[in-house]
Amino acid sequence: MRANAWVIRIGVPVLFIIGFFLPWWPLMFVAPFIAAFYGYWLPALLLAWCADLIFGTPVGLFHSLVFPCTVAVVLSIVARSVIIRHLR
Amino acid sequence: MGQKPGGWFSFRFFVFLLVCLVLLGAGIFWHRAIESAAWALISPLQRARVGFDSSENQRLRAELASTTALIADRNALYQENIELKNRLNRNGATAVILAGVLMRPPAIPYDTLLVDAGEAEGVHAGDFVSAGGTTRIGTVGEVYGHTSRVILFSSAGQTYDALLHLASPANDSGVNTTQVVPVSMQGQGSGSFVGQVPAGTSVKVGDSIVFPGIASALAGSVSSVVFDPKQSFTTLYARLPVDLLSLRFIEIEKDSYAR
Numbered sequence: 001m002r003a004n005a006w007v008i009r010i011g012v013p014v015l016f017i018i019g020f021f022l023p024w025w026p027l028m029f030v031a032p033f034i035a036a037f038y039g040y041w042l043p044a045l046l047l048a049w050c051a052d053l054i055f056g057t058p059v060g061l062f063h064s065l066v067f068p069c070t071v072a073v074v075l076s077i078v079a080r081s082v083i084i085r086h087l088r
Numbered sequence: 089m090g091q092k093p094g095g096w097f098s099f100r101f102f103v104f105l106l107v108c109l110v111l112l113g114a115g116i117f118w119h120r121a122i123e124s125a126a127w128a129l130i131s132p133l134q135r136a137r138v139g140f141d142s143s144e145n146q147r148l149r150a151e152l153a154s155t156t157a158l159i160a161d162r163n164a165l166y167q168e169n170i171e172l173k174n175r176l177n178r179n180g181a182t183a184v185i186l187a188g189v190l191m192r193p194p195a196i197p198y199d200t201l202l203v204d205a206g207e208a209e210g211v212h213a214g215d216f217v218s219a220g221g222t223t224r225i226g227t228v229g230e231v232y233g234h235t236s237r238v239i240l241f242s243s244a245g246q247t248y249d250a251l252l253h254l255a256s257p258a259n260d261s262g263v264n265t266t267q268v269v270p271v272s273m274q275g276q277g278s279g280s281f282v283g284q285v286p287a288g289t290s291v292k293v294g295d296s297i298v299f300p301g302i303a304s305a306l307a308g309s310v311s312s313v314v315f316d317p318k319q320s321f322t323t324l325y326a327r328l329p330v331d332l333l334s335l336r337f338i339e340i341e342k343d344s345y346a347r
Binding site for chain 2: 020022023024025026029041042045046049050052053054055056057058059060061066067070071074077
């Protein structure tokens with residue numbers, strides 16, 4: 001479990017950086033969701049926020065969300081918490 | 089994963105709520121200032137990365153993209169030229185700012201480009217952006233210090249009024265006539281649009297779509313036409329006349345937002 005934790009702690013930021021320099025935005029988008037899935041909500045929120053800064057405000061339907069990736073990560077953190085409580 | 093027992097209103101929950109509020113509040117109220125500061129830090133990195141990519145192959149691909157745009161542009165210009173020769177010589181030229189493309193799809197989503205010219209270079213939100221000549225590809229969405237974000241016409245959900253130039257064969261006296269049909273084009277993402285014209289319109293693959301105005305600019309060319317006899321409209325699909333993946337430079341038409 002401890003080894004897994006280090007894989008996530010190092011792997012998620014590396015994935016985000018690779019996504020930026022590759023460049024392929026879905027990798028940057030996936031990284032905060034992986035962090036959120038494993039319970040690292042603070043890094044998840046910060047990475048999602050950074051991704052939204054880089055991506056800019058969305059065009060079209062989701063324009064009013066301004067920071068859609070952060071909102072989606074917040075929802076996924078809440079969903080994870082609710083599911084864990086439900087299954088416990 | 090280290091889940092500790094406790095109610096919903098634990099200390100951890102309040103910290104989570106506080107972080108969410110700070111991030112989203114900062115995002116909503118100061119997002120422009122924060123993005124501007126972030127790009128001031130990131131853009132030198134991107135410039136360095138783009139510099140490393142400038143191999144011979146990249147240069148040739150960029151030239152090919154530019155040439156493709158010019159060829160697509162040529163037919164629209166030729167038709168317009170014939171019409172304008174019979175009219176008053178009004179100057180439709182615009183001042184342009186050359187900018188390098190720092191990020192393009194698939195590096196960033198929403199069909200946007202990040203370019204290395206901003207407020208300091210005289211760029212304004214709403215300025216038209218062309219890929220060279222009169223081939224317009226989008227508008228400036230957000231302007232930062234030395235960078236700007238360009239929203240391509242093909243961004244999903246964007247709708248534009250345009251004119252469809254139908255190339256007609258030469259008449260008896262040998263003069264090419266141009267039929268123009270107004271059309272509302274909607275972006276689909278990845279450089280493509282969709283629009284509808286009344287059934288019976290003789291639209292063909294390769295016809296030009298231009299924006300109205302004295303400097304009417306090419307916005308795309310028809311790539312596919314779908315006609316259903318049961319429907320009263322013909323659906324046409326069009327593409328931006330440039331390869332977004334190879335685009336290295338764009339031209340921002342200065343103060344064109346006011347026109």
